[in-house]
Each structure stands twice: as C-alpha cells, then as structure tokens.
Amino acid sequence: MSMPRKAMQELGFQACCLRCDAPDESGVARCSPCIQHHRNIREVLASAPPDDPLYQLAKEIMAMAAEPHRYDHDEVHGRALIEQQRLAGALVGERVQPSADDIEALFEQQRAKRQQNALQDIANQNPWKDQPLPAEQAQEMAKKTWELEGEENEHYGARTVPSKPIQKVDRSERSGEDTTLTDRIHASAAAQAKSNLDETATEIFEELEFKERQSRREELKSAMKEVKELVDDDLEF
Structure with a gap:
C-alpha cells in the first residue's frame, strides 16, 4: 500500500495507489508508466461516446473511486468503497487534538486580523464614511437638495403622467425558469x-x-x- 501520488489523485485513480504493492517511496520507477497508463484511460473515457452503456459504467465507477465517501451506500460497490476509505485513513495517522490554549490562540489571531471589504474600503469613496457630517454642512446640503432655484421642487413625489399610452407586454412566449x-x-x-x-x-x-x-x-x-x-x-x- 502506497500513499496516493498527486498525479493519480488528479486523474481520479488514487484507489490504485492504495492497493499497489510498490514501496511507499518518492521517485519509484513503477509510478511513471502507471500514471501514463491511467492518463491514457482517462483520454479514452473523455473521447468515448456519451450514450455508450459500457463507457458510461466506466465513468460511474471512476467517479465512485475518486470520491468513495459519496457513494459508499451503493449496494454493489459499497463494501469496496468503505475499504478504500479505511486504507486511506490508515496512511493519514492519528490526528493530534488541539488543546484549549491552541483554540484560544486561534480565536485571538482571527480577532486581530482585519479583513478587507471591497465595497466599504475600496469602492466607497464617501469622505464621511468614517465620521458623520457636521450639522452645519448637513443642513446646507439639505437645503441644496430639497430646493430648486430658491423654491421647493413641486414635482418631488408627484406621479409621473406618461405622454404616450404604455402598451401591455406580451409574456405568453416566456417559458419561465430554464x-x-x-x-x-x-x-x-x-x-x-x-x-x-x-x-x-x-x-x-x-x-x-x-x-x-x-x-x-x-x-x-x-x-x-x-x-x-x-x-x-x-x-x-
């Protein structure tokens, strides 16, 4: 049993490494031709006709082998997929449980780190985003906003009267959600x-x-x- 090689993981055939009898060492001569062979298999599957039942079965089995935890409930291949997960777990080793001090240090690190917000920090160029506008300037701005040439804008809030009749939109050809x-x-x-x-x-x-x-x-x-x-x-x- 060997640790799955990165190339085999990318191809979706890491299950082969878990059942390989080659030594678990880097640079093993057997790995290169094996990886190339499985790469050729992937190319054959990719170029296969999508409606061919044999190739469709091969793709489904490859999907199961690539992610056994999603398909270990399968009635036919479930036991093999569970065994594959057991083999992979045996190579990981025992995980060290974090202590209370480690967790507290992680929280403190996250609190100290300031996350940049693209909308607030970059896009928002409002000069008063960090402190409110002084009352005098706010009052002056309000006068300029609500007045038009010294008079109140009489059209504010008034209903728009269209100069032409608005035709009803025909929605009969809209199929809705695709x-x-x-x-x-x-x-x-x-x-x-x-x-x-x-x-x-x-x-x-x-x-x-x-x-x-x-x-x-x-x-x-x-x-x-x-x-x-x-x-x-x-x-x-």
Missing part, C-alpha cells in the same frame, strides 16, 4: 469546487452531476403530477 440551464450551472459549480481534479475529470464529474440533477427533477415532476391527479380525482363529483 431548469436545464440552472442544473447545468449548479453542476459546473459543483465540479469546479473539486480542486484536486484536472480539466478532463472536471468535465466528467460535471456531466454526472448534471444527469443526476435532471433525474431528480424528473422524479419530482412525476410525483407532483401524481399528486395533482389525486387532487383532481377528489374534486370530481
């Missing part, structure tokens, strides 16, 4: 959050996340349709 685009955006955000994956792996995980969201949405639509049919049946006399 659920496909929404799921695609959320899937892309979830894939981009995985910083340990390369570009190809990110695309694969994004596609899997998108299909999962679409599947859940279809299940919800089906359930809502059944509820609507039940309600409609109850209302019929």
Whole structure:
C-alpha cells in the first residue's frame, strides 16, 4: 500500500495507489508508466461516446473511486468503497487534538486580523464614511437638495403622467425558469469546487452531476403530477 501520488489523485485513480504493492517511496520507477497508463484511460473515457452503456459504467465507477465517501451506500460497490476509505485513513495517522490554549490562540489571531471589504474600503469613496457630517454642512446640503432655484421642487413625489399610452407586454412566449440551464450551472459549480481534479475529470464529474440533477427533477415532476391527479380525482363529483 502506497500513499496516493498527486498525479493519480488528479486523474481520479488514487484507489490504485492504495492497493499497489510498490514501496511507499518518492521517485519509484513503477509510478511513471502507471500514471501514463491511467492518463491514457482517462483520454479514452473523455473521447468515448456519451450514450455508450459500457463507457458510461466506466465513468460511474471512476467517479465512485475518486470520491468513495459519496457513494459508499451503493449496494454493489459499497463494501469496496468503505475499504478504500479505511486504507486511506490508515496512511493519514492519528490526528493530534488541539488543546484549549491552541483554540484560544486561534480565536485571538482571527480577532486581530482585519479583513478587507471591497465595497466599504475600496469602492466607497464617501469622505464621511468614517465620521458623520457636521450639522452645519448637513443642513446646507439639505437645503441644496430639497430646493430648486430658491423654491421647493413641486414635482418631488408627484406621479409621473406618461405622454404616450404604455402598451401591455406580451409574456405568453416566456417559458419561465430554464431548469436545464440552472442544473447545468449548479453542476459546473459543483465540479469546479473539486480542486484536486484536472480539466478532463472536471468535465466528467460535471456531466454526472448534471444527469443526476435532471433525474431528480424528473422524479419530482412525476410525483407532483401524481399528486395533482389525486387532487383532481377528489374534486370530481
């Protein structure tokens, strides 16, 4: 058993390192051809047709191996994924529990650190943001604001009377929320959050996340349709 190499983690095949019998040392000669072999596998999966059931199964298994904690409830592969997590945990070692002094020091460090706010510190160029405006200047500014050439602005607060009739907007062609685009955006955000994956792996995980969201949405639509049919049946006399 070896510590997963960084390249294998980026490819999503760190499970192979956990089950490898090579010595856990840096610069092992066996690692380079192994990494290249798995990189070729990734390229084959990336260029495979998306509707091929065999390649789809391979992508799903790769996703499970890359993130076993998300799929260890699987009825078929759950035990293997739990074993993979156990092997990874054995390499980490025992974690040292922080003491009360360490926690207190961390809080003090966070209190002393001032976080810069882009809106308040950079964009806000108001000269009175740190201290209020003097009363005399505030009164003078109020007079200039509410008066127009020595007279009060009589149009302030008045209702706008349009010179032309406003036509009603036709909204019949508006479909509402684009659920496909929404799921695609959320899937892309979830894939981009995985910083340990390369570009190809990110695309694969994004596609899997998108299909999962679409599947859940279809299940919800089906359930809502059944509820609507039940309600409609109850209302019929």
